Every structure is written in C-alpha cells, then in structure tokens.
Amino acid sequence: MTSSVCVVGTDATMVYDALHRVVEEALGGLDPAVALEDFTARDATAPSGESVVPAVLEALYTPAFLVERRVVVLRDAQALGATEAAPLLEWMGAPTPATVLVVAVVGAKSNRLVKAAAEVVDVAVGSRSSERAAFVRTTFESYRVSLDAASAQEVAAVVGDDVARVDALARTLQSIYGSAPLRFEHVAPYLGDAGDVPAWDLTDAIDAGDAALAIEVARRMLGSHRRSGLQLVALLERHYLNVARLEGSEATTKEAAAALLSMNPFPAGKALALASRLGAKRVATAVAWLAEADLALKGGESYGGRDLESDLDLTELTVVEVLVARLARLSASARRR
Template sequence: LDTTQLILVWSRGPALNKRSAGLPKKLNETLKALGVSVTKTDVNQRESGAWIDQQLADIGLTLDNQARRLLGDHLGDNVNRLVGIARSLLAAHGPGKRLGVDEIAPYLGSAGDVPPWDLTDAIANGDIPASLRTCRRMVHGGERHALAILASLTNHYARMASLDGAPVSGEKDAAAFLGVKGSTYPVKKAMQQARKMGPGNVKRAWGLLAEADLDLRGGTAADSEQVLEVLIARLARL
C-alpha cells in the first residue's frame, strides 16, 4: 500500500568481543536499485568522522571545532548515539546556531565505547590514568563484560609471547607465523610492545593475567571492575 512504511533493520547477534558485520554488499546494492533508502548506523572508527559530519549537516546543526572534536571523542565507537544527541541539541538550541563545548556538554551523557587497541596502547605507554579511563569506557560505554576485556588483553599478550624469539622479520611474516588473517595491525602492535617490554616483563604479564582470571571467576570478593583496574594498573607499570 502507498501508506505503508516498511523499515528493515539488519544486525547480527552479539558475539563476545566482536562487532556486528555490516549489510552485505549485494543486499545493499539490490535495495538501492529498488529505490530503498539505506541508512548506515554501524560505522567503523575510520569512517566515523565523515559520517558524524554528514549527519550533523543533514539535521541542521553546526558545531565549532572544539565541540566537534569533543563530540567525536565522546561517542567513541558508539556513533549510533549521535542522532539522539543531535535531536536533543536541535530541540534545545534550534537550527542554524553555531554551538560550542558549553552548549553541547550537558547533552552528551556517558562516554561511548572505544576499540580494544586504545586500551593496549595506553598500557604500552605506561599511562595508568588513561588506561583506567579507557577501561571504564569499555565497561560502561561499551557494556563489555570484564571477562571479554580480559580475553582481549590475553590475546594481545599471547601474540607477544608467541613472537618472542620467533623467526620473523616483519609484521607480515609475524601474521603468517601466528595464523592471523586480514589486518596485520594487531600483530604490529604486539611486535612493538614485545620489543619494548622484553621477555621478562611479558612473562610477568602472563602471571598477572592468570591471577586476574582466577579473581574474576570467584577467587576474590572484589567486584569485576576493581579486578580489571588493578590488573591494568599493574600491566601499565611493567
């Protein structure tokens, strides 16, 4: 019927420490050929800046550079929250006005999720405050379970341990050695941090990860977020 408005939502079921896949290319092309309006709300970190700018322009909002930077940093990986925030800003301030940090800050809510490598980068830099802030964003903004974050850290340090003394000359060789397919970025990060830490500290990190795993499974009365924060602070000191 002409009066019918059909909305199709594509999503995958939640998987531990994984992101949902996007709309298949063939399905996307078929829908567009039929004249269906396709709106992408699940964008990766590389695409998020341009997507945010386009959404703001479509809604009729203008932010100054500082406000735009704050909004992008605050959303993190949770860019799907943008539309709700933008509509609140539009209702409060109206279209056409250039908004700054003071105007948008009250409407942002809690900080959004960030990718796992933000956490491992902060740990590698020995920046304990940044590491803890990132962990909290993953727990609260990303609603990640403590065991999922621990699994991500364990995978990272497992790569580092496996590469210790391995006959590899670069990240591509290392990825092949580890059996990693697709992006070699995680392998590159593991190689860099392994060289920086040295075998002794990588071994100590394994001990800390094992202790945290036991604590998260009932080995301590502390809550899971406290266990994670203690682990991350200790890893950042290595």
C-alpha cells in the same frame, strides 16, 4: 531522486536512523498515507512461511496515483534469499517511472541488493577521531543543527565508538534549539555517559607504558557498560598470548608475524615489536598477572559493592585498574632497558 537507494551498515540503530532520513527526503513533503508503502522482509504479522516479496513487487509495478511518485520501503532486506531477491534485482535494473525503492540492509556491503542500488548510503563510521567528528557534523547538519568543528570534536570524543547515539542526540537538540548556533556546553547536558572506545586504545596505552592513560581508558570501557571486567581481561589475554606466540619464534617481519597469528600485518607488527621489547620473562609475568585477574573476577576476590562516584562494581574496577597499571609499568620498564 534516484530510482533505488540502499541504506547499509552493521549497526541496526544507525541503519534505521538513516533510513528515516532517506525516506523523508524521498517523500519530499508528499502525504505518506498515499505515497508510501512500507514492508519488512521478515514480517512477523504475515502468515508463516509467506514471502513479502510479491507484495513489494506489486507496489513497485503499480503506477503512482494522485501523487507525483510512489516510495516503496523494504526493511531487513538482508533476510532475503537469492531466489527472493532476484525479482527485486530485475526491477532495479529496469525501474518503473516515478517510483523509488528504499532498501535497508543490516549487514555487509557485499549484499546483492547493495551492489544493484542506484545510490548507497553507508552508515559505517571509521574508528579515527576525525572520522567520528565528521560523522557528528554530517548528522547534525542533516537535522539543521549548527555546531562548530571544535564542539563536534568534543562530542565525538565523549560518544567514542557508541556513534549510534548521535542521531537521537541531533534530533533532541533540533527540537530544543532549532537551527541556533550551539557550543559544546549546550550539548553536554544531553550527551549522557562516555561511550566505549576501540580495544587498541587500551593496548596502545599499556604498550606505551602509560599507566595513567591505561587506567583512564579501562575506566571508560567499564563505564560505557558495553564491556565487563572479564571481557577486558579476555581482550588483554588475546593480546599477550599473541605476543607470547611471537616471542622466541622465527618471525622477524610484520608479514611473517601476520602469517603466524593469522591476522592483519599492522597489529601483528605491533605485537612483534612488543615481544621483542619485553622478552620471555616479562611476557611470562604478564600472562601470570592476567590469569590472576581472571581468577579474581570469577569469585577469587571481592572488594565490596559499587563505587559511589562511578557506580561501577568495585571488584571489577579494582582488579582491572591494578592489572592495566602493572602491565603498563612492565612495558615501561622494558623501554628503559
């Protein structure tokens, strides 16, 4: 194994799930009581203001004793300042033989320790369904759980953006089925509720004029319990206010729209196309509907308690479903012009 490994990502759960696997691989069956030293950059048990780095360095420069190698783990390394990180970077440039440093960074890959590591394990997962399915397969394989490609795709579809659940799911399945070949029907009972999906799944369905799909996506977003009705309305407000800024502007290309909105050219181009298709009157109508929905969710309307089937708040569910259906039909009417 390489002398230094950095596990990096923006989701703490995924970083530490991957860290667990990397440390197991680094130990390779060695007794952790003898071979492992584990530190946290901001250790709550340490005296106030005392840095953990001297103890980490002592572990790194101490030769392995009674075992073939020593594994030193440093968690939450993103909390280290430049001065604290400097001696660790120096060690990574000239590592002690038979010693492996495993660093966990919850944050960006621009961190100095990430750049200096001999090996980087990036736990970020793309938003495309194929990338999520590949992540499911890779994670399952790391636990020797056998799942066919079609089933992995179905698991990825249910999990959605909530990919942090996949590691725990794989561990559960491994403890129950071992390495036996599995199909989706074996996995389904342990999946739980459908996870969240990207915001553009909702805006794309609305912009395409597909009311049924827009309602389905909105329900899934609410059902994941990661977004409230007000958050969905705020998401759509940003989308349509961008469209409103472009409607009647001098922007005619996605690059010009991106400059005006201070955003990436691809979503700016989609907003520009929608502004051109809807026109001023429909854009104004959409903004008015959004304002009505915002007011309704802030106490303006009440439709009772919770939906018996989905356990969602009935007011949130009704207001959001009506809103996305109206916006989708507005887009559909513009397409028929």
